[in-house]
Amino acid sequence: MAETRQWRLASRPTGEPTLDNFELVTVDRPEPGQGEVLVRTLYQSVDPYMRGRMRDAESYAEPWDVGDPMQAAIVGEVLESNHDRFDSGDVVTGDLLWAEHAVADGDELRPVDPDRGPVSTALGVLGMPGVTGYFGMLDVADPSPGDTVVVSAAAGAVGSVAGQLARLSGARVVGTAGSDDKIDWLTDDLGFDDAINYKEVDDLGQAMAEACPDGVDAYFDNVGGPITDAVWRLLNVDARVAVCGQISTYNATDVPTGPRKLAKLIETRAHVEGFLVGDYDDRWDVALDRLSTFIADDDLRYRHHVVDGFENAPDAFLGLFEGENIGKQLVQVAELDA
Amino acid sequence: MAETRQWRLASRPTGEPTLDNFELVTVDRPEPGQGEVLVRTLYQSVDPYMRGRMRDAESYAEPWDVGDPMQAAIVGEVLESNHDRFDSGDVVTGDLLWAEHAVADGDELRPVDPDRGPVSTALGVLGMPGVTGYFGMLDVADPSPGDTVVVSAAAGAVGSVAGQLARLSGARVVGTAGSDDKIDWLTDDLGFDDAINYKEVDDLGQAMAEACPDGVDAYFDNVGGPITDAVWRLLNVDARVAVCGQISTYNATDVPTGPRKLAKLIETRAHVEGFLVGDYDDRWDVALDRLSTFIADDDLRYRHHVVDGFENAPDAFLGLFEGENIGKQLVQVAELDA
Missing domain, CATH: 3.90.180.10 (Medium-chain alcohol dehydrogenases, catalytic domain)
Incomplete structure (x- = not known):
């Protein structure tokens, strides 16, 4: 046999x-x-x-x-x-x-x-990660032209799609990633307006503030942890936070701790929302069609x-x-x- | 003069x-x-x-x-x-x-x-605190009949209104407060289904879980801190969190820290939203009219x-x-x- x-x-x-x-x-x-x-x-x-x-x-x-x-x-x-x-x-x-x-x-x-x-x-890009980036960005983070949108883990399978879709929506897009090769890919190939190598900066909060001089209108969060802390400090009024992943905490053995941030939501009236791509099963094909078209037009790239x-x-x-x-x-x- | x-x-x-x-x-x-x-x-x-x-x-x-x-x-x-x-x-x-x-x-x-x-x-009750409780509960936390709704600082000016409105919406309402007199007021006079004296319980997480055996569908958060941590652990799918205040952190000299909780939002697809009553100026009179009617009918009490x-x-x-x-x-x- x-x-x-x-x-x-x-x-x-x-x-x-x-x-x-x-x-x-x-x-x-x-x-x-x-x-x-x-x-x-x-x-x-x-x-x-x-x-x-x-x-x-x-x-x-x-x-x-x-x-x-x-x-x-x-x-x-x-x-x-x-x-x-x-x-x-x-x-x-x-x-x-x-x-x-x-x-x-x-x-x-x-x-x-x-x-x-x-x-x-x-x-x-034409599977679960691409569809996750699609609905998380367009349905939850919901960027408008002129918005500043931050995507963490932007060089990953989900983040690279999410960030490019924000750019296609007319937003200014800032990504975070952990190597200079990734940063180059984001800014040189994918059209991100700015990108931060979080492993290299001395002060993540300052780097994020410099990359987002008009604050942050939408945040697509793949990682959690200190990157998320830095972004939340910059949230604008009526900002949207799409919580897609928290990879920085997945291997933690103790409950990870960080600054308590919820008061920021009162000041900004921001919305924070977790989402799962499985909740979009009935619209999956719509996302695939649009993503395929973007790829064919060279508006969306992947690696x-x-x-x-x-x-x-x-x-x-x-x-x-x-x-x-x-x-x-x-x-x-x-x-x-x- | x-x-x-x-x-x-x-x-x-x-x-x-x-x-x-x-x-x-x-x-x-x-x-x-x-x-x-x-x-x-x-x-x-x-x-x-x-x-x-x-x-x-x-x-x-x-x-x-x-x-x-x-x-x-x-x-x-x-x-x-x-x-x-x-x-x-x-x-x-x-x-x-x-x-x-x-x-x-x-x-x-x-x-x-x-x-x-x-x-x-x-x-x-017919001013800023009452109107805050009204819109935060009915617009943001949005309880449905059968929901379990938690209100922190439930014996305060805002929380007492919010909790009673949840009860009038047909929800099961659980409050937190810091004295036995307050607990008695919540359960005996205001119709809360359960109330927790957070200063007296040994294990807040366990007490909250016992008070909310079906999890938490909506949370009206006035306090932040450990009470909020305990509630978030119990959030149900599609839960709503209305962030009204974070009094537990207002006097902190260092940035207060706590468990990182955002991963919970992915699992639950919960919405967390801060709000300010000032954003509801154009509907203020509607709230006052309804609150007055509830008071006249003895459906809403205050102290x-x-x-x-x-x-x-x-x-x-x-x-x-x-x-x-x-x-x-x-x-x-x-x-x-x-």
Whole structure:
């Protein structure tokens, strides 16, 4: 019988995850039942939110069980289909497993058109991260022409889309990122008006104030922590804060503390709102259509940081917390038509 | 020439204000110019937000200058009027001074009808605090029948109105307060479903969880600090947080710190919004009409904590931070028709 490999959760991390928390196992390749499809993984996504699923605590995503395979968004090729929407050779995307092969209910898969561009975009700019940036920026942060908009983790998969959409809305866009390469990409390629390398500045508050001389009208928050503290001090009246992620706190073992900031909301009558892309399922295709058009018009650019080889998936995940990726962090598991 | 007394800001407080920050001075009684009215103060309000005006920092209310008289909402009797809307003997309310007599632009005063109830209500349930509770609860916290709503500083002038309005909206209402007398008032007289004496409980988080077994759908936040931390942990999906005040932090000399809580907003997609009653000027009369009706129907109750004598105004203000008041904290400066 054919075999496949899976990454399983070996143990729950305390603080920063390590390779010891992951176990690579070889298992029999599953067979698709009625309505199911066997998929060969081409690309696997690793995302910051997965850190929450390694924890044994209720949150918006179910925790993984120790010893079980972990879930991931993947792009793959259909090897066998018992579902009338899909044939062998089709490229699909969906939430499957950290695995070289997996079986999925065909109703839970979306087709990917390889003629539309690299199929890996279905995990990035034309997938969950891009759609997250789209609704978080346009529905929650809601920039207007002339606004100053700050995006944290702006060189990541979500932030790079969010920031460019703010620019397309006519706002002045300021990003934060953690390397000079990322800063260059934001300002030189993506059209950010300014960008701050938070690892290099002496005084983050001062740097943010200098980058936002008219204050901040909208903030797309991917990171939390001191960057968020610096932005909140500059919020203008009626500012909007879209809380998308708080990666700076995900590996904390104690409850992280910081300045109490809520009084700022009274002065500014600011709105702070958390959001999840899952709440926008019914408008997902609208977002994909618009994002595709922006890409075709070269109004929206993206980058992928591809880690090669399924065996390196945990490294790719851990790299998210080191900020190694520019753009979407992906694992290439196999090649199409290989 | 007739004289009057004023309280002036003698110095800016560091941390908790003290009596040394106030200076009582005797000055010539001012004379009303064209369109102006001379008012004899009957009641003066003291409010937590005044702490911000003692500080030399921009906020939503202008800082007071050292050496200048301080502003306050008052109810008073017209002694002389050069404004065609007012005659001697009329009762009015407006933002005047910490003073026994003051002159105001008649356009800035509102008439108070003594037949409608105690004139002091114009500083409480039928004044800024009541209207604050009205819009903060009904527009921002927006309770629905069956919701669990928490109000902090629930026995204060704002919180007591906010909580009762939540109850009238069909919500289950839980309040926090700092004495057993206040707890009794909330549960026995105002119809709160539960109330927590935060000074007496061993574990605030546990007490809040027990009082809110179905989580928290809306939170009217007057205090910030650990009470707010306890409530945020219980926020439900789509919860609303109305940030009205943060009195627990107003006297802090260092930036107060606390647990970073923003990740909770992602999980819950909660909205957090600061508000100021000044943004509702055009709907003020609507609120007063509805609040008056609720009072007439005995659906809304209030209490005043009256400190007697103008010379005790600073003590009355300092008492706010000790939590001495049940209901609206007022200073009686003179008697009507005295």
